Amino acid sequence: MKMSGLKTPDYSHLHSEDFQDVYEPAEDTFLLLDALEKDAEFIQRKRPCVCVEVGSGSGVVITFLAQLLNNFSMCLAVDRNPKAATSTKRTAAQNGVAVEVVNSDLLSALQPHLHGNVDVLVFNPPYVVTPPEEVSRVGSSSIASSWAGGTNGREVLDRLLPHVGQLLSAEGVFYLLVIKENKPDDIRQILAEQKLSCEVLIERRAGPEHLSVLKFHHDPPS
Ligand SMILES: C[S@@+](CC[C@H](N)C(=O)[O-])C[C@H]1O[C@@H](n2cnc3c(N)ncnc32)[C@H](O)[C@@H]1O
Incomplete structure (x- = not known):
């Protein structure tokens, strides 16, 4: 049970065999x-229409968001790994929430439809620093694609960053998990050029x- 009274979504239907291929929470x-719990009131007050998680893995994060919003919003999850997409569907169903799931490389298939419409965007990317060739070598169904991030652990994230400003609605927010090696100040700078401001919500x-x-x-209008 989490502090807000919201439970960590139940993922007891996923077993060690599933976690051979899908990232285990x-x-x-x-x-x-x-972080989402800490910001729960802020998120609920926004009454977001569209929430998107990129790289949903087991599905616990997007399911948590759907629970937090009491199924008010359209919750959409994408994962490049088809087994992760299936696990996300199962986790949403297990917890009785509606989540649309798409098997996609980042938001490639959906980007034109989402343009300017995403109220809450969430990404816990493959962030581990690895040799660059590891990112292209691992197949989409391999568990290594959950963590292999190449140079600075940023190679997957860096393909999404240029689009974040355009994806977010005027009031949209982007929650991004990083480690120090990902050079957070550099990420801040890239998104500052898209007129997005940053705060560190939580660290551990x-x-x-x-x-x-x-x-x-987005920066408030000056
Ligand atoms: C660190 S795991 C996070 C999983 C889950 N969100 C969590 O927090 O437990 C990263 C996820 O991103 C997915 N992923 C990796 N590259 C991707 C890509 N290019 N497009 C979509 N998903 C991707 C992986 O399959 C994996 O499920």
Whole structure:
């Protein structure tokens, strides 16, 4: 049970065989849930129409968001790994919430439809620093594609960043999980050029990783 009274979504229907291919909720996942919980009132007050999670894995994060919003919003999840897409559907169903799930490389298939319409965007990317060739070598169904981030652990994220400003609605927010090695200041700078401001919502050390959740939104008009 989380502090707000919202439970961590039930994922007891997923077993060790599923987690051979699909990212098992871990410290990073739970920090993202804690960040959404910390911002729960803010998110609920917004009454977002469209919430999108990129890289949904087991589906606990988008399911948590759908629960938080009491099925008010259209919740959409994408994952490149077809088994993760299936797990996300199962987790939403297990917890009785509606989530649309698409098997896609980032938002490629959907980007024109989402342009300017995303009220809440969430991403816990493959953030581990690896040799660059690891990112192209791993297949979409491989568990390694959950964590292999290439140079600075940013190669997957860096393909999404140029589109964030255009995707978000005027009041839209972007929650992004990063580690120190991802060079958060550099990410801030890239999004500042799209007129998005940043705050560190929550941070935590987990073993060797220093994890944080950054929250971005459009600058107020000057
Ligand atoms: C670190 S896991 C996070 C999973 C889940 N959101 C969580 O917090 O537990 C990253 C997820 O991104 C997915 N992913 C990796 N590359 C992707 C891409 N190019 N497009 C969509 N999803 C991708 C992986 O399959 C994996 O499910």
